[in-house]
Amino acid sequence: MDVKEQIEILVALQKNDTDVERVQGMISGIREKRSGMEARVAEAASAAETAAAELAELRKEYRALEGDVKINLELIRKSKSRLPSVKSNKEYQALLRQIEETERTNSRIEDSMLSLLDRIEAGEKLVAQREQEGKQAEAAFASEKARLDGEVRNGKAQLTKLAAERERIAGSASDALLETFNRTRQLVEGPAVVPVRGTTCEGCNINIPPQQAIELRRFESLNFCPFCNRLIYWERPLE
Ligand SMILES: [Zn+2]
Structure with missing residues (x-):
């Protein structure tokens, strides 16, 4: 997958x-x-x-x-x-x-x-x-x-x-994915999975490092916000 x-x-x-x-x-x-x-x-x-x-x-x-x-x-x-x-x-x-x-x-x-x-x-x-x-x-x-x-x-x-x-x-x-989700959910308050628009994590409103923003766009691995520890994914900025 x-x-x-x-x-x-x-x-x-x-x-x-x-x-x-x-x-x-x-x-x-x-x-x-x-x-x-x-x-x-x-x-x-x-x-x-x-x-x-x-x-x-x-x-x-x-x-x-x-x-x-x-x-x-x-x-x-x-x-x-x-x-x-x-x-x-x-x-x-x-x-x-x-x-x-x-x-x-x-x-x-x-x-x-x-x-x-x-x-x-x-x-x-x-x-x-x-x-x-x-x-x-x-x-x-x-x-x-x-x-x-x-x-x-x-x-x-x-x-x-x-x-x-x-x-x-x-x-x-997969079991591994569910485990990742559940673990993250227990770690954070509020949503465990949040989008990053531009370079801003919508979970904590802090800009993630530029290098990580580039990685997100490649969809090569699951990423976590380095500030709020939520699962993050890249989402096109709203028009
Ligand atoms: Zn964050």
């Missing part, structure tokens, strides 16, 4: 690698997007739950105060009913003071209830808003899900095709 044919195989292997990487990148990008949307749905649901729990807590607090007011009203009613039967003036004044004290307590509790009502109203609005946001996140995910899953399936089909293509290319290569 002459050097030009070997280079053709190397270029095909490299293109296959690049395509696989691109498709894998696309798939993982889609998966990231999908899980981001799922996370937003979960976050929105948990925010709605938190708001609902806080609202329930405020309502519970309100009902407790309501109960206290009722108990105090009952106390006041009983004390008032005792007033006519009280014998001494001292006892009468004491009972009156107790009634007034309980009435003041109730008035304080009612103030608290009013401010609680404000917070309950705000809490109800927040729950409605959070629920709305949850529905929006769910709807966004539902409408995107099918499309994203379809894209992942497409990507996987492309990978299957690329793997078959890879087998075919590798089948036409």
